[in-house]
Amino acid sequence: MSTGTRTGTRTTTGGTRGTGGKGGGRAGAILSGLAVALGSVLFLGGFVWGAILYRPYTVPTGSMTPTVDTGDHILAQRIDGSEVRRGDIVVFDDALWGDVPMVKRVVAVGGDKVACCDKQGRLTVNGKPIDEPYLLDPRAPASPTGFSATVPKDNLFMMGDNRATSEDSRVRLTDADDGSVPRSAVNARADAIAWPSGRMGMLQRSSAFAGLSGDGPSAPGPLKAVVAAAVGGAALIFCGAAYGPLARVAGRRRTAR
Template structure:
């Protein structure tokens, strides 16, 4: 039986090594995911319901830090324009510099004459409450609307401002990728903008960040539990052999 015990000891040492490696790798992934996420993403609490039903007042969102030059139509962005107030605002980009935007044709927003389906609007909600006269967005600017068109203070109510109500790209600080709390997951990229020049933006790395954190946590807890579990099994198996030996001797 001594050979069996030596085998058990070798297996136990190997299990301990593998358990330690799992915990170490898990810590690397877990901490790496958090560090990567903190570097790329900024959390924001949305103060108003102007983006309902996509984002409700009080929701906590994760927004990828980007440069304003990276913004595409359909993106939900965080920006701060002094002429609109002192607080960061969250709106959806519906047109970019050079576009001609208007509302409404057959009840729909149009961009460069193309009718835009907006599945993010609440059922039965008009694309614009008071209409938007045909407006050309100046170069380097973004025409933004809230998804709650009845009460959002957006480009449609700033049409008399400089830039025809559009905000400079330089005011954009981040693009919202997901609603973190309450947990609603990733925001969809509206396909209705994909046929326009430049298409839509690609999601940020949030799925990879979350995956790293989750896999890291599983490895940490799994690796930490492996040692005690296998230890109990070895002790149980050793006790059974000892009892068998004693029975044989008797």
């Protein structure tokens, strides 16, 4: 009787362990499935969100060096021209500028008087000198040739950061709009360099024009949140999918013991 009692106790204890293990396995499988499902929503949602808000462009010339260079692949947020501020790097289409999208920096908006150069070689907007650290050569004059223009209402005066080679609003000053571009021609605002990998990263918003009256620099777009959603979703999918194989390996090790 004594032996039978001990044997029954062992059998009962073993059954309890087995039940707990199965319960834990089911809970883990549920959590794994939830992780994969949530990860899929974030991953796909991030891509859809990004596709709606952003467009990829390839920079055709070196006129914006060093900020963006020839052949750089950039991501630009789709915006309306009314959202553009001084200092923004924008993508626009204008028949007078050619048959491909152009990438330039906005240095003046409708109503501004833009001129170059003051005694220190700086660009001035409404008489205020602008320090432009983003230029290819910040120590050189802001423009090799002097100019002055008043920007018509609802237009934008564009310049490249490589002032020595950029063909921009300065060379079109004889146009009816003093070389400026209608706000309606703007398609997007550059947010980041996506390729090559060595130049990959967010483009910094310029504060060079912050001291002027009117709207300040544009706020960064939601690209970081878009990327975070996609990367976070991918991580959840990977972790959730990896749970099953890892749990089976752990189970075999426990059985072997």
